[in-house]
Amino acid sequence: MQVKKKPAERVHGPRSRSKSTTEFTHPVTAKVQALLKRKLSSLGMASYMTENAALFGSAADDVLQAAEKMKHCGGWLMFREYIETGKVRLLRANFCDKRNLCTMCDAANARRVYADLVPKVLSLKAEHMNSYMLTLTVKNGSDLLGLIDQLFKNVRRLWNRKKRGRGNGPFRHVYGMVVFLEITRNKITGHWHPHVHCLVTCLPGRWIDAVEMRQEWFALTGADQIDLKAMKNVEKGMLEIIKYMLKPGDLYPDGSKNAGNSLSKADKVEAWHLLRKKRLRFSFGAYQGFLSDSLTESELDGDYLDWIARWVAGGYSYWQERTGSIEEAKRVV
Numbered sequence: 489m490q491v492k493k494k495p496a497e498r499v500h501g502p503r504s505r506s507k508s509t510t511e512f513t514h515p516v517t518a519k520v521q522a523l524l525k526r527k528l529s530s531l532g533m534a535s536y537m538t539e540n541a542a543l544f545g546s547a548a549d550d551v552l553q554a555a556e557k558m559k560h561c562g563g564w565l566m567f568r569e570y571i572e573t574g575k576v577r578l579l580r581a582n583f584c585d586k587r588n589l590c591t592m593c594d595a596a597n598a599r600r601v602y603a604d605l606v607p608k609v610l611s612l613k614a615e616h617m618n619s620y621m622l623t624l625t626v627k628n629g630s631d632l633l634g635l636i637d638q639l640f641k642n643v644r645r646l647w648n649r650k651k652r653g654r655g656n657g658p659f660r661h662v663y664g665m666v667v668f669l670e671i672t673r674n675k676i677t678g679h680w681h682p683h684v685h686c687l688v689t690c691l692p693g694r695w696i697d698a699v700e701m702r703q704e705w706f707a708l709t710g711a712d713q714i715d716l717k718a719m720k721n722v723e724k725g726m727l728e729i730i731k732y733m734l735k736p737g738d739l740y741p742d743g744s745k746n747a748g749n750s751l752s753k754a755d756k757v758e759a760w761h762l763l764r765k766k767r768l769r770f771s772f773g774a775y776q777g778f779l780s781d782s783l784t785e786s787e788l789d790g791d792y793l794d795w796i797a798r799w800v801a802g803g804y805s806y807w808q809e810r811t812g813s814i815e816e817a818k819r820v821v
């Protein structure tokens with residue numbers, strides 16, 4: 489069994505925020521520190537929403553309610569550390585589940601999606617099925633819901649054309665596909681710019697024809713901007729596809745080089761409210777069932793230690809709760 493350095497029984501928040509990380513090498517510490525950044529971002533967003541709810545007119549009550557939930561998001565976290573491998577999984581937490589608004593929740597889901605999809609993409613790669621990153625856009629506009637409907641409708645149309653066995657369309661050699669929506673907004677015109685980032689895996693020895701893809705997409709939407717890249721490195725490629733999920737609303741303060749085409753906090757709240765009941769991603773073919781909505785990570789096998797972290801006075805305090813094994817856990821359940 490691997491001998492690991494244990495952290496102090498209880499590390500208070502201010503110390504865990506220390507820039508000096510040399511004394512905090514334990515995997516639970518690393519995980520808590522990563523989540524601390526997300527928590528602070530969510531709290532910043534919640535404060536913005538509370539202070540500026542009136543800006544959102546008839547949505548003000550919804551904004552205030554969401555902000556209240558976000559303030560408590562990640563108030564406690566339960567980690568499981570696997571003794572043999574040293575791996576740590578976040579198994580439970582009181583997440584607010586305000587998707588596309590709360591950085592804590594979006595980042596947690598991104599981690600889960602990444603962890604679930606990467607092994608599947610790699611397994612298909614081992615069967616000589618190469619993957620691609622495809623970005624599709626529609627023309628910018630002010631009707632966000634209408635633009636998103638246009639985007640989704642036409643992606644589905646192309647997929648269905650393939651699925652119905654007509655043997656045509658740019659997706660005819662696609663074996664599996666996952667579609668993630670990202671929204672940005674042009675700061676000058678105020679127009680929304682929804683677009684989808686797709687993971688596309690093709691049958692062995694097959695690919696998407698970029699010229700055909702562009703022509704078909706233009707015929708359907710009038711937009712001729714597509715981007716198609718081979719996913720040479722699966723881990724990096726997947727991160728690129730889901731990186732928007734890790735972007736807090738305040739990532740690009742006005743004046744930065746990306747400020748012209750990103751979401752401010754106000755944009756983010758507005759988009760969230762418009763889309764809060766809408767499904768914003770889809771999977772097709774081989775990836776059906778691999779697109780998890782879960783905010784926690786999957787369990788592993790082996791003996792473990794459980795850790796609890798609590799948000800106390802502006803930082804996380806955490807401690808070792810119990811030891812056990814998967815067999816014991818099954819008995820408890």
Ligand SMILES: [Zn+2]
Binds near residue numbers: 558586592593594
């Ligand atoms: Zn949350």
